[in-house]
Amino acid sequence: MAIGKEEREKEAQRVTAVRGLIQGRIEELRTTVDERRAEATAIGRSFWDDISVNADNADDIIETAASMAQQEHVLQGQERSYRHAQDALRKLQRVVDAPYFSRIDFQERGEQEREKIYIGLTSFIDNTTDEILIYDWRAPIASLFYDYPPGPATYRTPEMDVSGELLLKRQYIIKAGALQDLFDTGLSIGDEMLQMMLSRSADEKMSSIVTTIQREQNGIIRDDRHKVLVVQGAAGSGKTSVALQRIAYLLYKYRTTLSADNMILFSPNSLFSDYVSRVLPELGEATMQQTTFQDYLTHKLTDTGLRLEDPYDQLEFILTGTDTDPGYTTRIQSITYKTSEAFLALIEAYGEKLKGGGIRFLDLAVGKKVLITGDELSERFYSKTSILAIGERMEQLSEWILEQLEVFQADVQKRFYRKLVREPKYMGTEPEMKKMSRIKAHKAIAPLKEKAQKLAYIDVLGMYQGIFADGGLQQELAELTGQPLPEGWAAISAFTVKALEQGDLLYEDATPLVYLKGLLEGQLRIGTIRYCLVDEAQDYSPFHYAYLKKLFPRARFTLLGDWNQGIFTHANASVTANVTAGNAAAPSDTHGYSSISELMGEDETETIRLVKSYRSTREITEFACQVLPGGEPVEPFSRSGEAPRLLRAADEHELDRLVEEAVQHRREGGAGTIAIICKTERETASAHARLKPRLPELAWIRKDTLHYEAGVMILPAYLAKGLEFDAVIIYNAGAAVYAEAKERKLFYTACTRPLHHLDVCYLGELTPFLQGE
Numbered sequence: 027m028a029i030g031k032e033e034r035e036k037e038a039q040r041v042t043a044v045r046g047l048i049q050g051r052i053e054e055l056r057t058t059v060d061e062r063r064a065e066a067t068a069i070g071r072s073f074w075d076d077i078s079v080n081a082d083n084a085d086d087i088i089e090t091a092a093s094m095a096q097q098e099h100v101l102q103g104q105e106r107s108y109r110h111a112q113d114a115l116r117k118l119q120r121v122v123d124a125p126y127f128s129r130i131d132f133q134e135r136g137e138q139e140r141e142k143i144y145i146g147l148t149s150f151i152d153n154t155t156d157e158i159l160i161y162d163w164r165a166p167i168a169s170l171f172y173d174y175p176p177g178p179a180t181y182r183t184p185e186m187d188v189s190g191e192l193l194l195k196r197q198y199i200i201k202a203g204a205l206q207d208l209f210d211t212g213l214s215i216g217d218e219m220l221q222m223m224l225s226r227s228a229d230e231k232m233s234s235i236v237t238t239i240q241r242e243q244n245g246i247i248r249d250d251r252h253k254v255l256v257v258q259g260a261a262g263s264g265k266t267s268v269a270l271q272r273i274a275y276l277l278y279k280y281r282t283t284l285s286a287d288n289m290i291l292f293s294p295n296s297l298f299s300d301y302v303s304r305v306l307p308e309l310g311e312a313t314m315q316q317t318t319f320q321d322y323l324t325h326k327l328t329d330t331g332l333r334l335e336d337p338y339d340q341l342e343f344i345l346t347g348t349d350t351d352p353g354y355t356t357r358i359q360s361i362t363y364k365t366s367e368a369f370l371a372l373i374e375a376y377g378e379k380l381k382g383g384g385i386r387f388l389d390l391a392v393g394k395k396v397l398i399t400g401d402e403l404s405e406r407f408y409s410k411t412s413i414l415a416i417g418e419r420m421e422q423l424s425e426w427i428l429e430q431l432e433v434f435q436a437d438v439q440k441r442f443y444r445k446l447v448r449e450p451k452y453m454g455t456e457p458e459m460k461k462m463s464r465i466k467a468h469k470a471i472a473p474l475k476e477k478a479q480k481l482a483y484i485d486v487l488g489m490y491q492g493i494f495a496d497g498g499l500q501q502e503l504a505e506l507t508g509q510p511l512p513e514g515w516a517a518i519s520a521f522t523v524k525a526l527e528q529g530d531l532l533y534e535d536a537t538p539l540v541y542l543k544g545l546l547e548g549q550l551r552i553g554t555i556r557y558c559l560v561d562e563a564q565d566y567s568p569f570h571y572a573y574l575k576k577l578f579p580r581a582r583f584t585l586l587g588d589w590n591q592g593i594f595t596h597a598n599a600s601v602t603a604n605v606t607a608g609n610a611a612a613p614s615d616t617h618g619y620s621s622i623s624e625l626m627g628e629d630e631t632e633t634i635r636l637v638k639s640y641r642s643t644r645e646i647t648e649f650a651c652q653v654l655p656g657g658e659p660v661e662p663f664s665r666s667g668e669a670p671r672l673l674r675a676a677d678e679h680e681l682d683r684l685v686e687e688a689v690q691h692r693r694e695g696g697a698g699t700i701a702i703i704c705k706t707e708r709e710t711a712s713a714h715a716r717l718k719p720r721l722p723e724l725a726w727i728r729k730d731t732l733h734y735e736a737g738v739m740i741l742p743a744y745l746a747k748g749l750e751f752d753a754v755i756i757y758n759a760g761a762a763v764y765a766e767a768k769e770r771k772l773f774y775t776a777c778t779r780p781l782h783h784l785d786v787c788y789l790g791e792l793t794p795f796l797q798g799e
């Protein structure tokens with residue numbers, strides 16, 4: 027129903043009035059902030075003036091201490107209230123130009139009056155009337171807006187469920203403090219508004235979806251019943267958006283007990299982290315710990331001196347190699363086994379066995395002089411039977427080593443001193459010589475102390491290598507786990523030992539090594555993390571999940587992925603089934619999430635599907651879906667656009683020309699971000715070299731690129747994951763490039779990146795994935 031002129035006027039006046047009140051509050055808060063800042067600084071300055079410092083007798087000392095504690099308390103209080111006022115000010119400054127975006131009218135059952143609830147990014151109360159002029163979108167009642175069409179509706183509060191009738195649902199477009207448009211919505215959250223949001227151009231940074239969250243998304247954002255939430259969401263169904271809205275929601279709901287430090291979000295790469303970095307500040311929340319699993323591994327393995335491979339290089343290997351390449355099959359088998367739960371069980375069995383013996387210790391030496399031998403350390407470690415965990419025993423050993431090192435240091439110092447005294451050329455005074463010998467002794471022993479503190483005297487690498495080099499140990503571990511060693515074990519072992527000896531730590535070895543290290547060092551748990559969110563969850567192996575669960579024992583998990591885009595799981599999925607027959611841990615290509623739920627504990631895991639895809643036009647989504655017949659269901663959003671174009675080239679020269687023309691065409695059509703997507707880094711490099719003279723502005727996105735700007739860019743499909751562009755040009759969708767099973771999902775991922783336009787260029791014959799094969 028159209029909204030009458032009078033009603034529009036009223037709404038426009040309300041916007042102006044509320045804005046005026048917010049502006050007034052902003053002014054008040056500015057003054058408060060200035061005052062509190064001044065007070066806090068003044069207290070800091072006069073801190074010592076107001077304290078009676080007296081240390082004549084015990085009573086005076088106690089009094090002085092009490093006085094200091096009191097002053098400090100006042101100071102902390104002042105600082106807190108200053109920060110509080112500053113936060114409030116920032117929040118209001120952020121919303122003053124668009125104070126709210128929707129309204130619902132709700133009549134609670136048994137009540138005569140309808141309540142008008144205006145919803146915005148942050149709540150706002152009129153100080154004189156105590157009326158809530160704006161509700162925070164995360165308030166319990168606000169969920170009515172996201173969950174129901176007009177009619178009967180219920181929302182949940184911490185105490186109870188509240189039912190009633192939703193009488194009106196209205197949306198506003200407010201810009202620069204003025205009402206531009208408003209409309210009432212019926213069924214879902216205004217198709218009109220959503221259409222508008224989705225028709226926009228892609229940005230180089232992601233935006234929040236707070237004004238148009240859909241019901242199924244809202245359920246995930248607000249879920250607090252499940253310990254593990256697994257979301258299988260189609261490409262473009264809003265998984266990343268939901269993850270970020272959920273973080274903001276949790277920070278609001280548990281604001282007295284939860285801070286951003288208690289949460290961690292694993293993103294696929296730094297480029298992606300940058301892409302999503304604007305959403306939380308836009309929602310008024312502090313950004314949180316955002317990391318990649320690779321960063322975590324690097325941090326844990328800095329001291330090993332090994333060259334750590336990154337997952338993209340591993341993927342590049344998988345994609346560019348073929349079964350006929352020497353060592354290819356072995357590496358695939360190796361990856362498969364090392365990412366499985368079976369290998370995790372083997373490492374755990376190893377950890378158990380080490381309680382009784384077998385830990386390898388390194389000698390602690392200064393230059394060639396060994397101070398404590400590895401054997402001595404081993405003897406000491408295993409001399410007493412202990413009920414303590416390995417990590418705790420290791421800590422005790424570390425303390426003992428540090429004590430020994432103190433003794434050595436004193437000894438070394440004496441020797442240095444004697445040497446100086448005997449040295450006729452040296453004419454220093456006694457205190458000078460003492461000081462000098464102290465410094466020298468400290469310098470000599472300091473690296474060993476650091477080693478002891480970091481437990482770097484454990485030969486973790488040697489022990490990990492032992493799993494592959496020591497036949498007796500292998501058999502023992504296989505028996506302990508009750509699982510046979512995988513197919514191709516001898517070749518896998520030789521291959522692993524060779525890589526380690528060359529100083530290379532392959533990606534598939536990194537997590538197991540860190541895990542073994544954690545078992546030995548006892549530093550496996552990070553108890554402060556209460557929420558762990560994993561985006562692109564399909565790219566993590568069963569080993570990763572088992573590891574994350576141990577790493578964050580107190581955390582609730584939200585794992586968001588699309589097993590249609592599981593390009594990393596190729597090696598896990600296809601071969602693990604053979605290797606660990608009977609072991610359900612390996613994600614099968616289409617049901618990865620069910621095995622995750624087994625891993626994380628079925629009773630505590632809820633799996634939710636998001637099938638509606640919002641990113642691309644209907645034509646693009648339907649086009650992409652033919653690539654994966656029988657894949658996860660995808661339902662396109664009803665936004666129409668131009669059909670994807672198939673552009674055939676007879677030779678490479680023509681291919682370059684076609685791509686160039688497609689770029690020009692899209693640019694003339696107004697596309698702001700245009701991505702040329704290749705299969706691999708190798709293909710990207712050569713395509714970039716050929717296209718650059720034709721397109722001088724072409725930007726090459728690589729795995730270490732930290733952010734990108736609007737414009738024309740070229741990148742491999744696996745880096746385009748999670749990102750979106752106005753127009754995508756597939757560089758070469760020829761049968762020579764995309765034909766094998768392992769390339770299918772990669773191709774699908776590339777096709778699902780555009781918002782508005784997709785051009786599929788190809789050389790010679792078209793990929794069978796688009797010919798219904």
Ligand SMILES: Nc1ncnc2c1ncn2[C@@H]1O[C@H](COP(=O)(O)OP(=O)(O)OP(=O)(O)O)[C@@H](O)[C@H]1O
Binds near residue numbers: 223240263747749
């Ligand atoms: N409720 C919504 N309202 C407005 N836009 C939405 C909504 N849900 C998703 N979108 C938009 O759809 C696009 C895809 O969202 P997002 O990147 O979160 O999806 P995804 O499931 O993580 O995608 P993929 O797995 O393909 O990377 C984004 O532009 C996002 O803003």
